[in-house]
Amino acid sequence: MTAWQYENKLGCMHAAFPGSFDPPTLGHLDVIKRSAAIFDNVTVIIAENRQKKYLFSTEERVELLSTLVCPWKNVSTALCRGLIADFLKKKGINLLLRGVRGGDFSYEYELSLMNKSLNPDIETLFLTTNPEYLAIRSSTIKELISFGGDVSAMVPPVVEMALKKKLGHL
């Protein structure tokens, strides 16, 4: 289909926000909050990759996210054990959301091309990370925890509790 063929918008806007969320951070929550204000429906997809080791089990991550998104009526959660592109096709979702920072964008660009090649209906939309969350990454949080660092300013209260429980401090 060439660029000057025309289609008009159909149906309501349903967007998916996929991630490992191991653990969910204030940065994730900020993207969810802003997405909830933009789209009709947002599904937060907790991805499970059997080759990765997680701090929180799949069940724990689904539960944490479900608690966190509870206050938004138009946000729900889902678990995806296979390819995101396949999952979106099954669910009829065409919008994929990613949070991005400054710096080299090439990885995100290639990922969006790959998802489009697997499922041509998928559009990836990027939101920027709020500068106050620039230094917050799930991987950083896990590394800080391994050194006994305080991550309470980086995660929502419910995740802080879960982290303390997980680490035997409660």
Added chain:
Amino acid sequence: MTAWQYENKLGCMHAAFPGSFDPPTLGHLDVIKRSAAIFDNVTVIIAENRQKKYLFSTEERVELLSTLVCPWKNVSTALCRGLIADFLKKKGINLLLRGVRGGDFSYEYELSLMNKSLNPDIETLFLTTNPEYLAIRSSTIKELISFGGDVSAMVPPVVEMALKKKLGHL
């Protein structure tokens, strides 16, 4: 407002796609086409900066874009002589669209932060440029034209005609 305060989506989704469009390219048209399929309404904003020199006058650029977006019922055009952030406030539009390629994303990131600081309601959403349009930039087209290069594969037919007319080849 902290990250765990809640808002739900309100109203229909109206997005703006600002640019100089001097001239509009197949890459611009691809972003417009894809945006039209995502959002309820899309306004293509032709920006006028009096300190810049343009190949096509403001009127010509507005006319070209109006012709190009004509087939989409949910796409319109508008002229902006001041700040985009102010224009969006007046029009009640909260979504700003930008097409991005791979590479360093810092300029786009800073621009989105600046727009948010000028108007906190603005969310910038980024769509990726289709790889087949990676090498197409308005500035490139103007440089090619200055050397007598053939740009017919880079612009829609109506722009090709306008270019020929502008350059006295018709």
Added chain:
Amino acid sequence: MTAWQYENKLGCMHAAFPGSFDPPTLGHLDVIKRSAAIFDNVTVIIAENRQKKYLFSTEERVELLSTLVCPWKNVSTALCRGLIADFLKKKGINLLLRGVRGGDFSYEYELSLMNKSLNPDIETLFLTTNPEYLAIRSSTIKELISFGGDVSAMVPPVVEMALKKKLGHL
């Protein structure tokens, strides 16, 4: 001189922070404030490049900076009409300060190599820009002003006054 030859520190630490400061921003002031707390002396160098057009004259920029750095006893200002590398040699200053953001660092890297090749005693030290000032650049401020935008959140009060005066709003 090879890497395993030894020199010990000599004298007090005098650092220079060069720039156009057209106009000085809150980001500049933040770098100055933090530098003043690190180094024995800091000289803010207002660079004059005759091939560049400035919003504020050299005299105005020197005056603005002098007012701004007044409260720090260890910060002074100087005007440089030639090469920064030569200026530092004359003044016996060996440290050059630059504020950097995320993104591609290559330009800054090459600039530091060039300065070292012109004057091997110069060490460039980079401080990071505070995230809250990420979107603030002098060039952005001038562009915003040309569109009538409000830049009061981007500059110190004395610069805001000077801008209003310059633009005839006072």
Added chain:
Amino acid sequence: MTAWQYENKLGCMHAAFPGSFDPPTLGHLDVIKRSAAIFDNVTVIIAENRQKKYLFSTEERVELLSTLVCPWKNVSTALCRGLIADFLKKKGINLLLRGVRGGDFSYEYELSLMNKSLNPDIETLFLTTNPEYLAIRSSTIKELISFGGDVSAMVPPVVEMALKKKLGHL
């Protein structure tokens, strides 16, 4: 604290240069040499992360560094088993040194923000890598060694000896 609040420099300048140093390279030594000429005191911090595998044990790395920094009177070494940010707080050191090359700076930027969020007194200062050491990384050296490559041009003589001993060539 806003940007126009004032503090003056207090006390002597003590900077820390943290790393794994597995093994120390000519690039590290170059940064140490240049830092020793800038700051009153430099502490080279050998970081131990129990989740990482090292070629040289913590004790070996501390010993190598101690030997290497011996000729500088103002450089010492220290071992850090926890968070660098906490270690600096205990020692009363506020300056963190990092060597940087050209390319994407985002990782370093985020790291500096994270350290500042953990300990607001920390300033990270970046020095550039000398171009002649651009291709020298500890990870590269270990990979070259695993293929039997000659790394004698990349490390100080004492490290070359230690590598030969470690690999059973002595």
Added chain:
Amino acid sequence: MTAWQYENKLGCMHAAFPGSFDPPTLGHLDVIKRSAAIFDNVTVIIAENRQKKYLFSTEERVELLSTLVCPWKNVSTALCRGLIADFLKKKGINLLLRGVRGGDFSYEYELSLMNKSLNPDIETLFLTTNPEYLAIRSSTIKELISFGGDVSAMVPPVVEMALKKKLGHL
């Protein structure tokens, strides 16, 4: 040797294209095809790193590549168990080919400097990846396969067959 000393070209042009090729992709094949049209001889070097885990064994990768390059009279394959720089010296090959995409080029730059420092005769030449293959990486293919994804559009038919066999689908 300074820049204004002179050497003229000697002998025929023999270039090497090294990689893991686990598995070979359409992107690899595109680089091979284009290199075969440029250079007198091209040797595709299958690198074996005992510390890496591969999907296809060294023998399988050599066999796949040998089949794939068969139609080009001037392309051959070779297995390299040690350093590429040493291998090229033994074979008398001075040109190293790499396919590159947009984005941060620093890793490739450092790699080329390292190879030149190990063997000053080596010149690295970079070809760009065709945009239609931008999202194709061997690592991506393996990840897609682990989720049951369809990679038939990313690899040559003979590799698709080998993948199906490997995964027990034949």
Added chain:
Amino acid sequence: MTAWQYENKLGCMHAAFPGSFDPPTLGHLDVIKRSAAIFDNVTVIIAENRQKKYLFSTEERVELLSTLVCPWKNVSTALCRGLIADFLKKKGINLLLRGVRGGDFSYEYELSLMNKSLNPDIETLFLTTNPEYLAIRSSTIKELISFGGDVSAMVPPVVEMALKKKLGHL
């Protein structure tokens, strides 16, 4: 043509190295020297863009380059007033050489795609800049000169002479 269609190399290798060369630098000369050792023939193309202002006239730049490449039997110069892609087609040259540094590669990537779209026979090959020339750019040299800086370490002797003459120091 798909990736598995086969072509074998035809004819001798003739490469072009285009640039403004205003003025030619030691970095340019290094790329020319290395190219002369790789390819059968190298044509240094002096590009003329009537919209750009040059320090040296087209004739002066052609003369400087002709003098500089004189010692290599397989290097010649040519003047190009139009598009490089068209020029190469006329001359039957298919290889375009570019020198690249680390950092963001996107501009070069897009340029190579544009040239291929204008003339599908063109392959762009990238050589890396020698680290000792990392800070040398023609634009930097001109800026240094405007401040009276010494650029004798950045250009070949014949260019230094020409610069002195141009600036009235001879």
